[in-house]
Amino acid sequence: MDEQVLRASLLAPMLDASSGVALYRQLYEEMRQAILAGSLPAGVKLPSTRTLAQTLGVSRATVVLAFDQLLAEGYIYGKVGSGTYVERVLPDELLRLQDRRKGGQQTGEILPPAQPLSERGKMIAASTVAPLQKWEQVVQHQAFRHGIPALHEFPFKLWSQLAAKRWKHIQPSDFGYSDPAGYRPLRQEIARYLQVARGVRCTEEQIIIMAGSQQALHLAAQLLIDPGDDVWIEDPCYMGARGALVSSGAQLVPVPIDDEGLAVTQGIAISPRARMAYVTPSHQFPIGTVMSLSRRLALLRWADQAGSWILEDDYDSEYRYAGHPLASLQGLDQAGRVIYIGTFSKVLFPALRLGYLVSPPELIDAFRAARSAADRHAHMLDQMVTTDFMAQEHFARHVRRMRSLYEERQLILLEAARQQLGDNVCIKSATAGMNVLAHLPARLRDTEVAQQAAQNGVAVTPISKYYIQHPPLNGLLLGYAAYNQQEIQQGMQNLARTLQ
Template sequence: MANQVKSGITNILELQPQDSTPLYRQLYERLRLAILTKQLIAGVQLPSTRSLASELGISRNTVLLAYDQLLAEGYVEGKVGSGTTVAYVLPETLLSPAKTKSNPQFEHQQYSHKRLSQRGTALVKTPLIPKPLQTSKGKQQRIFRPGISAVDAFPHELWSQLIARRARNSLQNLLTDHELAGYRPLREAIAAHIVVARGVRCTADQIIMVAGFQGGFDLAARVLLDPGDPVWMEDPGYLGARGALIGAGANLVPVPVDTEGLDIAAGIAKCPQPRLIYVTPSHQFPLGVTMSLTRRLALLEWANQNGTWILEDDYDSEYRFVGRPLTALQGIDISNCVIYFGTFSKVLFPALRLGYLVVPPDLVEAFIAVRHFIGTRVPILEQAVLADFMNEGHFNRHIRRMRSLYAQRRATLVAALERELEFEIYAPETGMHLVLWLPPGMDDKLASQQAAAVGIDAMPLSLFSITETKAGLLLGYAAVDVHEIHDGVHRLAKALRAI
């Protein structure tokens, strides 16, 4: 019968609750290393998830996630919850040629570090947005997860009909090559929309379709940046942008954000000659502040004088609940130094990885030339269906419905939080999430872990920060109906009081 690991297992795990790496990932990595270095030998039975959670002082869900990952990758065998043992044949044994003389720990370090480029190593160390929590039935649990739209309110049947109509009537015509910049009717529809809705100054010729934010940022970085170029990055800021900049070999310069948006004076003091500036002026991520007009004009004037490009990420500014959405930064740029980025993942549904860049006229040819060589075209059928969705008026109707729905859900969440917790809340009249500021001395990573234990996806603000920042939690409300909000806030409040 397999040997049982005694309570001494805690001596080789040494979890670090203050570390930015999630606890389940720390546990998985330490168990995996213990298996590879023969500290846990083949056939040994791991403790039950409940007993190990008790010994380590962590939630059982954390242990379950770590065990599930080990099981999926082949490091352990059996059924989680009914006896889990270390596998006799490890994945490394199957994937690597046999060696006569070896040290498993040394080999693992060689594989992990020596084969990666400097940029690859930096990317591996960049924090990732945690995957959605899983329920016991494997269903994704997204209560209060920021950045998720109300998929339940999306017109699925209508979208299906548009797909079927396109596939039935014009699929053959769509199978041939199209313009590198993307499906022309969609680019025309986007131009017509953002000129009116966002005040962007452009024609369809300036629009280039990309595969979501990462595809757009990668293209812009290839055209505009050389390795080592300094780039201002909002701090705290979007992790996807940070990863894309690191992937481009840029030298990141974290610039603080205050109540008026990016602090230009602080940026100039840190780095007076950046090659590019990344900003989310209409609804800063993750803080939610809107860049003031004074700050916008100052940024444009300074960028023009210094020959600096600005990449404007306008990710969810369609959703403003009071008055009209503010004019995009690009719309008041008279020197053509702004590259504007928009996406449909937030305004429609996350799986629709369609985005677009609006580039200055004198850069269009360069962007399309580079696009030719990186092979990141987006699916033509989805572009055609989205063009129909916009040209037939469905897109604007959907946006209007979602503004009303999100405003209601936002108000419900704010009221519930004020009733359950005496914490400061920043809930701007725009976007899809708010910030719950934590009391002095409370660790937002610990608070996030406590929330996760009760099924709440509350991301810590520190996850998005390069330097120190005030502790807070991001709570998304777009994908949570009013009935779930009340129960979710009650669970969250109970978890936070336990800290």
């Protein structure tokens, strides 16, 4: 091919030395696009690097670098003693796509739209873990977001000291792949803690370290549910659980919540052979009900007789202000039907992304395999530091301090609501957790109030968003754990202005 023709058809516009992009990169891009577009046909011989450099007015090194890149990516090839040619079979799928489109245009054929997602992929994409919101809004310190601990009160200096000490004594072997079930010393600490604080009956072998409770929910659903299986779920319910179950193909069976928790008899009447039940018995999310002992025993009896599984999500049981934390449902289980899930997101900090699952003995190997298939194992250093934090009693002290702080902040919120809201809103004190439920009068809709509140600088969540089927309560979820007295009072003033 004549180099002047190459210059006119291939490299116009000319290379721009002032563009900030290296000349060899510009030349590479021009030639690559020409090859894909067919301007340089397959099999055509290219000018020598010396000739092309003289024609373009650049150094030969520039052309050589461009040719080397094209050669490495499979766009051109060289023949010893003959020259350099455009590859006949190109690596890019782009060329085949262009040919298909051209063929469709020439024949008048309308090519069917691509289906990028599998059926399971569609279910995953359609699932929702939390109310949709922009992340730049989430990070703002704005009352009354729920589920956020008092991050300003966390002992980060101590945490960094523990991390630095670990880094100082870390071994080369710690940088390799590790047990998918997690760091054994951490599993030992968790097992001891759960036995004493939550009445969970387990050994360290049953503990599987997860990337937060959401991964535990997801893996449990993937392992134990086939598409179309009925699964009981609390109504209202935690969106993360709903998302994990829907993405596994489960057929959700909404079971109402009353003053004693999940209405087990109604669940049996609707779907007696459901494959699984998801519950938050110690502190129902989002209403806050505690499941009564009779309901717990009825649920366990049903699971045993039906051969079904129970997912017990114990997300914030550490924060109970009346008496000791309630014993877990798993501790009452005699048949091995309960899968217990816990997290450090509420008691330490969400960015840690560490949670755990207590597997029934017969499922240990399956959960270990599932954990390995998901992402091999959790971050080793984070597990080590968390182990030290627990083993040196910092964890227990931090929980006690936060329990006292959160109880105080709830009282501040209730008093601020009494002063600012008057009779417009009914807020009852909560015996546990990090949020309270504000009941609105019938003339107001919680979704509209939440939208208006956002414009006034208040982040509240409408409780109706958590319902699937049953008539929803009309109220707002108010988180208080992350906010000091001034922030709570200012937030309540803004909420009062919204209601007016």
